[in-house]
Structure formats: structure tokens, C-alpha cells
Amino acid sequence: MKRSLEDGGTGISPPEICEISARGVTLLIDEEELFLSYADFPWFKGRAASDVHNVVRPQPHHLRWPALDIDLDIESIRHSERFPLLAR
Secondary structure, eight states, rough: OOOOGTTSSSSSSOOOEEEEEESSEEEEEEEEEEEEETTGGGTTTOOOHHHHHHOOOEETTEEEEGTTTEEEEEHHHHHHGGGGOOOO
């Protein structure tokens, strides 16, 4: 359930990992499904499912995977072509 600021909530919904596949990770944020391909987000490939599922949203625009030490701006997921930085 999404709570508003007036209700004392943060106004942001927690992220949810929908699927981990051979191609990448599917993530649900505020009813929007986003795909993190391993080609664009190689940090997730081969990682423990429990670590990938452990994602938090400390800010409306920011996701964090504490066990993996990964921080991503949601816009970098939506528009990975604008953020070509890749780990190799």
C-alpha cells in the first residue's frame, strides 16, 4: 500500500523483484516494470537471488542493494543508453 505524506508515510512504494532470468532482472517500481539486462547492469549476473531480492528505496529516485553494494538512480534503469558507464 502506498501512503501519502499526509498519512505520515514516505510517499514511495518499496521496489519488488519480479523475476531473475538468464537475461537479467525484472523490477517493479510504482506499478512500472523495468528490466535490468545483464548487458547493461552486469553487477547482478551470477549473484545470489537473496541478495538481488534485497533491494531498498531510500529516496523516490534511488535504489540500493546493500548486500551487493549497488546504488542506482531509477532514471539510469529507464534510460540506460543515457548512462553508458559499465563495470568490466
